[in-house]
Amino acid sequence: MSNLKLRGIRKAFGNLEVIKGVDLDINSSEFVVFVGPSGCGKSTLLRMIAGLEPITSGELDIGGERMNDVDPSKRGIAMVFQTYALYPHMTVRENMGFALRFAGKPKDEIEKQVKEASRILELDPLLDRLPKQLSGGQRQRVAIGRAIVRHPQVFLFDEPLSNLDAELRVHMRIEIARLHKELKATMIYVTHDQVEAMTLADKIVVLREGEIAQVGAPLQLYDNPDNLFVAGFIGSPKMNFMAAEVVDRDNGKLVVALANHGGTKVALPIADSSANKGDKVTLGVRPEHFADAGKGDSDITVGIDVAEHLGQTSYLYARAPGGEQLIIEREESRDHGALDSLTVAISARHAFLFDAAGKRLR
Amino acid sequence: MSTLDQATELSPAIAARRSNPSFNLLALVSRGLVYLLLSIAAFVSIFPFIWMFVSSTNTAADVLTGKATLGNALWANIVTFFTTVDAPRIFWNSAFLAIVGTVLTLIISSLAGYGFEMFKSRFREKIFGALLLMLSIPFAALMIPLFIMMANLKLINTYAAILLPAIASIFIIFYFRQATKAFPSELRDAARIDGLKEWQIFLYVYLPVMRSTYAAAIIIVFMANWNNYLWPLIVLQTNEQKTITLVIQSLSSAYYPEWGVIMVGTILATLPTLLIFFVLQRRFVEGMLGAVK
Amino acid sequence: MAAQTKLERSEQINGWLFVMPALVLLGLFMVYPIVWSLWMSFQTGRGMNFSFGGFANIVRLTQDPIFLRALGNTFTFLIIQVPIMLVLALLFATALNDTRLWGRGFFRTAIFLPCITSLVAYSILFKSMFANDGVINDFLLASGLIADPIPWLGDPFWAKVVVISAITWRWTGYNMIFYLAAMQNIDRSIYEAARIDGVPAWARFWYITVPMLKPVILFTSVISTIGTLQLFDEVNVLTLGGPSDSTLTLSLYIYNLTFKFMPNFGYASTVSYVIVVLVGILSFLQFLVARDRR
Numbered sequence: 001m002s003n004l005k006l007r008g009i010r011k012a013f014g015n016l017e018v019i020k021g022v023d024l025d026i027n028s029s030e031f032v033v034f035v036g037p038s039g040c041g042k043s044t045l046l047r048m049i050a051g052l053e054p055i056t057s058g059e060l061d062i063g064g065e066r067m068n069d070v071d072p073s074k075r076g077i078a079m080v081f082q083t084y085a086l087y088p089h090m091t092v093r094e095n096m097g098f099a100l101r102f103a104g105k106p107k108d109e110i111e112k113q114v115k116e117a118s119r120i121l122e123l124d125p126l127l128d129r130l131p132k133q134l135s136g137g138q139r140q141r142v143a144i145g146r147a148i149v150r151h152p153q154v155f156l157f158d159e160p161l162s163n164l165d166a167e168l169r170v171h172m173r174i175e176i177a178r179l180h181k182e183l184k185a186t187m188i189y190v191t192h193d194q195v196e197a198m199t200l201a202d203k204i205v206v207l208r209e210g211e212i213a214q215v216g217a218p219l220q221l222y223d224n225p226d227n228l229f230v231a232g233f234i235g236s237p238k239m240n241f242m243a244a245e246v247v248d249r250d251n252g253k254l255v256v257a258l259a260n261h262g263g264t265k266v267a268l269p270i271a272d273s274s275a276n277k278g279d280k281v282t283l284g285v286r287p288e289h290f291a292d293a294g295k296g297d298s299d300i301t302v303g304i305d306v307a308e309h310l311g312q313t314s315y316l317y318a319r320a321p322g323g324e325q326l327i328i329e330r331e332e333s334r335d336h337g338a339l340d341s342l343t344v345a346i347s348a349r350h351a352f353l354f355d356a357a358g359k360r361l362r
Numbered sequence: 363m364s365t366l367d368q369a370t371e372l373s374p375a376i377a378a379r380r381s382n383p384s385f386n387l388l389a390l391v392s393r394g395l396v397y398l399l400l401s402i403a404a405f406v407s408i409f410p411f412i413w414m415f416v417s418s419t420n421t422a423a424d425v426l427t428g429k430a431t432l433g434n435a436l437w438a439n440i441v442t443f444f445t446t447v448d449a450p451r452i453f454w455n456s457a458f459l460a461i462v463g464t465v466l467t468l469i470i471s472s473l474a475g476y477g478f479e480m481f482k483s484r485f486r487e488k489i490f491g492a493l494l495l496m497l498s499i500p501f502a503a504l505m506i507p508l509f510i511m512m513a514n515l516k517l518i519n520t521y522a523a524i525l526l527p528a529i530a531s532i533f534i535i536f537y538f539r540q541a542t543k544a545f546p547s548e549l550r551d552a553a554r555i556d557g558l559k560e561w562q563i564f565l566y567v568y569l570p571v572m573r574s575t576y577a578a579a580i581i582i583v584f585m586a587n588w589n590n591y592l593w594p595l596i597v598l599q600t601n602e603q604k605t606i607t608l609v610i611q612s613l614s615s616a617y618y619p620e621w622g623v624i625m626v627g628t629i630l631a632t633l634p635t636l637l638i639f640f641v642l643q644r645r646f647v648e649g650m651l652g653a654v655k
Numbered sequence: 656m657a658a659q660t661k662l663e664r665s666e667q668i669n670g671w672l673f674v675m676p677a678l679v680l681l682g683l684f685m686v687y688p689i690v691w692s693l694w695m696s697f698q699t700g701r702g703m704n705f706s707f708g709g710f711a712n713i714v715r716l717t718q719d720p721i722f723l724r725a726l727g728n729t730f731t732f733l734i735i736q737v738p739i740m741l742v743l744a745l746l747f748a749t750a751l752n753d754t755r756l757w758g759r760g761f762f763r764t765a766i767f768l769p770c771i772t773s774l775v776a777y778s779i780l781f782k783s784m785f786a787n788d789g790v791i792n793d794f795l796l797a798s799g800l801i802a803d804p805i806p807w808l809g810d811p812f813w814a815k816v817v818v819i820s821a822i823t824w825r826w827t828g829y830n831m832i833f834y835l836a837a838m839q840n841i842d843r844s845i846y847e848a849a850r851i852d853g854v855p856a857w858a859r860f861w862y863i864t865v866p867m868l869k870p871v872i873l874f875t876s877v878i879s880t881i882g883t884l885q886l887f888d889e890v891n892v893l894t895l896g897g898p899s900d901s902t903l904t905l906s907l908y909i910y911n912l913t914f915k916f917m918p919n920f921g922y923a924s925t926v927s928y929v930i931v932v933l934v935g936i937l938s939f940l941q942f943l944v945a946r947d948r949r
Binding site: 403426427470471476478483486496535589591592611614625636 | 783
């Protein structure tokens with residue numbers, strides 16, 4: 001199983017730079033997820049690792065070897081595509097053995113490998129079918145099987161679950177996690193779905209406009225985002241952002257006033273000296289981190305526009321007196337409906353502060 | 363459908379017409395006219411085919427006086443046809459040109475259509491634009507220089523002279539490029555990762571996946587080659603080289619054409635395309651429409 | 656831009672390898688001849704003895720009665736035959752697009768059938784059918800439509816009628832198939848909505864079907880026009896351009912100039928460029944109309 005090293009990787013189409021210098025280390029057997037909004041360059045980066053897109057500049061090492069100019073089939077990688085990309089004119093068996101056939105492997109060897117992969121993925125009854133005779137989930141399993149058969153050092157997944165319905169997506173997600181445990185291969189997985197990223201990854205790489213916004217373990221990104229972008233991207237529903245202004249610095253605490261909540265003050269344990277009195281900042285609080293009134297550090301009162309009751313959890317879509325929208329999550333809520341007003345508390349230890357450029361103040 | 367009828371009942375204009383008996387009569391008459399028109403069209407379309415088969419059983423004199431009933435000269439006509447011309451030879455010539463021409467055209471032109479769509483570059487895109495402009499160059503403008511060229515190359519009266527200018531067909535290149543737009547590029551990506559060279563991707567993935575495109579293209583190209591007339595007329599000069607199209611034309615331009623005999627030849631010339639049409643009717647139509655979509 | 660990487664280079668090379676065989680052949684057998692033919696059109700002299708003649712050939716065109724005749728005939732065919740054929744094709748397509756029509760498949764196949772014949776074969780059939788005592792005259796006489804047999808291929812007017820009927824017979828079904836395919840792509844619910852709105856059948860045809868078929872109608876008129884400008888096989892079999900050049904076409908005239916008489920390649924090339932220019936103008940017009948639609 002290989003490790004990967006990316007150094008100063010760039011990609012330009014003519015004058016348009018889509019990957020703007022990526023440095024990244026991926027350890028052997030690690031499950032890494034590239035996540036970001038569409039157009040952030042995550043798929044392009046994956047295709048560059050695969051060798052399907054030439055690298056404009058920078059160095060790509062797989063297993064300690066420079067791979068920039070190596071043919072895709074000789075990089076020790078296998079790839080699973082969003083559209084599955086199964087060869088429509090071949091049976092499942094032929095699809096899975098196709099690469100080995102062109103690697104000049106003997107017939108019985110190919111048969112053995114295909115059998116082994118189909119056992120892992122429970123594809124045995126489907127081996128003689130054509131792709132069009134399979135359901136979406138089965139096709140995706142065949143696509144994964146085709147990857148497994150080659151015993152790659154690195155598995156690449158390009159949004160593999162996007163074409164499946166919600167239920168199958170959960171099922172396949174668990175299947176891929178199980179596979180990673182069983183094969184212990186390095187896996188790189190691209191998705192725009194942060195739930196997939198959180199549940200699968202050992203390490204998440206958040207990409208934004210061709211650059212890495214933050215790299216870290218899932219909970220590290222959740223608990224300790226480096227910037228406004230990552231804070232907003234990781235977590236569902238999204239983190240609430242409130243406009244604020246630094247009003248005081250006191251005893252290693254930074255006091256901010258919330259612009260849309262009548263100047264309600266929140267004192268945060270932030271030592272960062274770059275924030276000065278009068279600076280415009282943004283306060284971030286996750287929907288699940290509002291406390292009951294009086295049980296936090298500062299109370300705010302909002303009006304509820306819509307209440308969604310899902311049973312255990314309720315989401316209250318609320319509006320600040322200044323017009324800002326907030327989502328508040330409540331457990332076992334029975335007594336809040338639309339048009340009510342609600343007072344909740346912000347706890348300083350669950351609040352994040354970002355400067356005007358979106359950088360986290362710690 | 364029934365809900366739709368109920369909905370139309372609600373429209374006052376139509377409800378008024380429904381209750382009007384003359385409207386129903388009008389509908390009946392117009393329906394009758396449609397069938398009449400279509401029946402005449404169908405008869406006119408089919409009649410020459412019937413005429414062809416009927417006339418092959420008649421003598422030249424009967425054909426010229428418009429005898430539209432079966433005669434008993436069929437065997438005589440066949441015998442005369444096979445003794446005046448070397449029928450197996452000319453049939454073979456036509457078949458050879460049509461089959462070899464079709465195979466070569468499909469290989470070269472589908473390679474180019476695939477190449478233009480899969481490997482894009484601004485320069486190649488400009489070349490393709492130029493090709494589209496050349497699509498409407500009439501053959502009449504090419505035949506003189508082509509004839510001199512073939513004469514200089516000592517290719518007059520050879521099949522090379524027929525085949526060479528036809529192999530790279532802009533129309534078929536365009537047809538394949540259009541069809542390739544529906545070919546998922548992920549298949550090429552997957553095949554590259556599976557270790558196939560570009561020519562292997564073309565041969566082992568593209569070609570089998572695009573079977574139906576090839577089938578439709580085969581029909582168009584085969585038809586065009588089999589029925590080709592003007593260029594072979596210019597280039598092929600000895601009887602041993604001539605195609606069936608050339609032979610029946612020269613028989614028919616005799617001072618006293620042996621019509622019954624010519625009809626035997628015309629049937630032979632029409633039979634292959636007629637068979638293809640009835641066996642592969644759907645593909646046939648697809649092929650004709652293909653390049654437009 | 657940065658220097659090309661190895662992968663980019665191999666992508667480029669592969670791209671060229673796929674298109675190169677076709678490009679080489681097209682260069683040799685299309686680009687080179689067409690340029691050469693342009694050069695020849697400014698040359699005079701018999702056979703391969705060329706001498707530069709400047710605009711001599713173009714001047715000769717304007718004074719050549721046979722050329723003017725061929726040009727006139729070609730335009731007569733164009734103006735009369737193409738509209739008749741396209742209107743017929745549109746009518747048949749409309750009738751056959753009705754799913755409730757009994758025998759749809761049969762009518763469609765029958766009307767399409769002429770398309771499978773070779774131009775030479777069907778011209779031979781027509782030549783035999785339009786003989787003086789032939790089956791067409793027999794039928795017309797028997798049905799009382801005419802009193803005396805028509806000298807179809809011997810009369811300048813009737814010879815043109817035969818050529819026009821023949822081409823219409825061969826190509827109407829072909830154009831009909833394009834219209835049918837386009838009609839089947841029109842969303843049926845548009846017609847249903849129009850029926851609910853009380854729009855009568857003729858108005859549905861005129862205000863819905865025809866405008867939506869405009870691109871296809873344009874396409875078929877352009878290919879039919881280009882085809883007619885190049886008309887050769889039919890007239891060469893049916894009439895050889897006669898009687899007295901009344902059915903001579905431009906292509907047939909070029910053929911005669913080159914291969915029948917003492918070859919005059921220069922002048923023949925000039926005539927062929929008349930077709931190139933006409934096709935060019937028509938294609939340009941099509942381009943303009945197509946651009947307007949966007």
